[in-house]
Amino acid sequence: EDQVTQSPEALRLQEGESSSLNCSYTVSGLRGLFWYRQDPGKGPEFLFTLYSAGEEKEKERLKATLTKKESFLHITAPKPEDSATYLCAVRGEGFQKLVFGTGTRLLVSP
Amino acid sequence: NAGVTQTPKFRVLKTGQSMTLLCAQDMNHEYMYWYRQDPGMGLRLIHYSVGEGTTAKGEVPDGYNVSRLKKQNFLLGLESAAPSQTSVYFCASSSRTSGGSYEQYFGPGTRLTVT
Numbered sequence: 001e002d003q004v005t006q007s008p009e010a011l012r013l014q015e016g017e018s019s020s021l022n023c024s025y026t027v028s029g030l031r032g033l034f035w036y037r038q039d040p041g042k043g044p045e046f047l048f049t050l051y052s053a054g055e056e057k058e059k060e061r062l063k064a065t066l067t068k069k070e071s072f073l074h075i076t077a078p079k080p081e082d083s084a085t086y087l088c089a090v091r092g093e094g095f096q097k098l099v100f101g102t103g104t105r106l107l108v109s110p
Numbered sequence: 111n112a113g114v115t116q117t118p119k120f121r122v123l124k125t126g127q128s129m130t131l132l133c134a135q136d137m138n139h140e141y142m143y144w145y146r147q148d149p150g151m152g153l154r155l156i157h158y159s160v161g162e163g164t165t166a167k168g169e170v171p172d173g174y175n176v177s178r179l180k181k182q183n184f185l186l187g188l189e190s191a192a193p194s195q196t197s198v199y200f201c202a203s204s205s206r207t208s209g210g211s212y213e214q215y216f217g218p219g220t221r222l223t224v225t
Contacts, residue, residue, distance in 0.1 A: 087152075091212065097168070100152040101152055
């Protein structure tokens with residue numbers, strides 16, 4: 001059974017303090033690992049898709065990386081507007097169903 | 111281009127009442143999904159559709175029914191609401207890209223409370 005575990009559950013950073021969020025996964029035949037951002041009271045917003053170990057993608061202060069067992073979302077010099085819950089999901093073989101982790105709540109203080 | 115929209119945004123039901131949640135997308139996506147999100151449990155797939163006129167069960171389908179009569183709309187029905195169905199419901203849609211990915215795009219959600 002496909003499974004996703006995210007850590008930590010919550011993370012508090014000072015503005016400018018870089019850190020990383022972890023997404024560990026087990027999946028039968030990875031067809032994509034997805035990162036989403038979710039603001040309170042809103043739907044998840046798509047950030048990145050990664051397909052194979054060694055792949056990296058960047059968007060502003062965010063960089064996502066992928067190994068065979070986990071993905072990291074690196075946040076460089078975060079700003080308060082980066083505060084949100086970050087969700088990780090995987091798609092395995094077969095239909096394009098996503099299995100989501102429970103997310104990491106990030107709070108960036110000025 | 112509105113993306114994925116959901117109505118209503120909020121709803122309170124009494125146990126045993128029925129209701130329908132509407133999802134609409136204007137991106138011409140083939141695939142549509144209904145999820146529920148509960149604290150500490152992440153997003154769980156209720157039902158999905160791979161095209162107009164087709165539906166299939168997801169991870170937690172009991173107590174829900176769906177219909178996809180038009181490509182752009184996906185309806186989620188609760189036949190007899192129960193307190194356990196108190197949740198936030200999200201609709202999503204996706205299409206195959208040239209790279210073969212199926213990233214899903216989500217609506218703003220419907221917050222449902224069953225008393």
